[in-house]
Amino acid sequence: MKLHFAHANSFPASIYHKLHQRLATHGFEVGYLDTIGHDPAYPVSDCWPQLVDETLAYMDAHYREPVLAVGHSLGGAILFMAAIREPQRFRRLIVLDSPLLGPRSAFVIWLAKRLGLIQRITPGGTGTLRRRDNWASVASVYDYFARKPAFARWDEDCLHDYAEHGTLDNGAGGRRLKFRPQVEHDIYATLPHNSWFLRGQLQVPLSFVLAADGSAIRPHDLAFMQRHFAADIHRQPGSHLFPLEQPLHTADLIARLAAR
Numbered sequence: 001m002k003l004h005f006a007h008a009n010s011f012p013a014s015i016y017h018k019l020h021q022r023l024a025t026h027g028f029e030v031g032y033l034d035t036i037g038h039d040p041a042y043p044v045s046d047c048w049p050q051l052v053d054e055t056l057a058y059m060d061a062h063y064r065e066p067v068l069a070v071g072h073s074l075g076g077a078i079l080f081m082a083a084i085r086e087p088q089r090f091r092r093l094i095v096l097d098s099p100l101l102g103p104r105s106a107f108v109i110w111l112a113k114r115l116g117l118i119q120r121i122t123p124g125g126t127g128t129l130r131r132r133d134n135w136a137s138v139a140s141v142y143d144y145f146a147r148k149p150a151f152a153r154w155d156e157d158c159l160h161d162y163a164e165h166g167t168l169d170n171g172a173g174g175r176r177l178k179f180r181p182q183v184e185h186d187i188y189a190t191l192p193h194n195s196w197f198l199r200g201q202l203q204v205p206l207s208f209v210l211a212a213d214g215s216a217i218r219p220h221d222l223a224f225m226q227r228h229f230a231a232d233i234h235r236q237p238g239s240h241l242f243p244l245e246q247p248l249h250t251a252d253l254i255a256r257l258a259a260r
Contacts, residue, residue: 001091001258002067003028004059006075007036009124010184011244014165016072018157019243022251028068028258033058036074037183044186046113047194051187052081059089068258072096072243077192080202087203094257095231096250097211097240102224103196110193124188128181135175138163158244199228206231207257209250211240232260 003023007013013032020030033055037044042054055078059067068091071079076098083090101109112118135141142163145151151159167175208231210217225231236253238245 001028002063002065003030003258004063004067004069004079005030005032006055006069006071006079007032007034008073008075008241008243009187010128010179010181011072011162012166012178013075015158015161016243016247017161017165018155019247019251022248023254026251026255026258028255031062031067035179035183036078037187038180044183044190046190047192048078048081048187048190051078052085055079055082056086056089063089066091068092068094070094070096070254071098073098073240074187076100077195080195080206081192081198083204084198084201090204092205092207092258093202094207094209094254096209096236096243097215097217098208099191099216100195100208100221100225100229101193102218102221105218105221106193106196109191113189113191113193118189118191119185122188122191124185128185128188131177131181133176133181134170135167136173138167138175141167141175153239153245154241155245155247158247162244196224196228199224202229205260207234207260208232209234209236209253209257211235211242212237214239216240 005013012034014034023030036051039054042050066089069079076095079093080100083093112121166178168178170176206229208225212235222233236242243250
């Protein structure tokens with residue numbers, strides 16, 4: 001079965017290599033857009049409509065039949081909006097801890113954007129633009145991130161893949177981040193506040209997997225998804241980045257949900 005995978009903000013799809021390999025053992029043929037938001041034809045804008053356009057254009061070019069769609073964080077929200085717009089492209093939607101927000105949370109996001117405070121309540125504040133962006137080698141990238149507390153729970157293979165596939169040649173013999181910090185910053189600044197306007201419009205079966213440790217998704221958001229999008233809710237051990245902390249368990253869960 002064809003499976004389209006969409007990545008989280010700042011993490012190119014190619015770094016989920018271990019997850020994708022495990023999915024292949026379950027019989028899935030995985031395709032993906034490696035870095036959402038980097039094509040000038042599809043700029044980042046409020047609530048991400050052009051990013052949805054970009055994903056649908058990729059799907060139109062690569063799949064002839066409806067696909068199983070799996071998205072992590074940013075990717076899940078984009079696939080959710082794409083499935084509402086063009087449901088005929090989707091067999092099923094599996095969303096991994098994505099910001100599908102009920103009215104209470106959505107209002108907070110809308111107000112924060114109106115007041116210019118959005119970067120205070122998302123991970124994409126000014127620190128994103130000051131992030132280190134150059135290293136001497138792939139090995140030095142790995143060593144740098146391996147010392148960061150935010151990466152302490154990552155699967156070691158995924159961290160190696162981030163060092164290699166999450167960076168590019170910087171033109172001077174070293175490496176730079178493939179997912180550009182400015183794009184990451186802009187995506188956080190335009191976080192959708194409109195999912196609750198879409199209530200009742202999803203025609204595709206939806207499974208939502210909640211990170212058991214530290215998810216930003218609240219019980220009232222889950223209740224909203226269940227009531228208005230018929231979502232079945234599951235919990236996965238780990239933080240918001242559980243697909244990169246537990247790629248094998250995550251892939252096995254995806255396979256079980258796809259068989260429902």
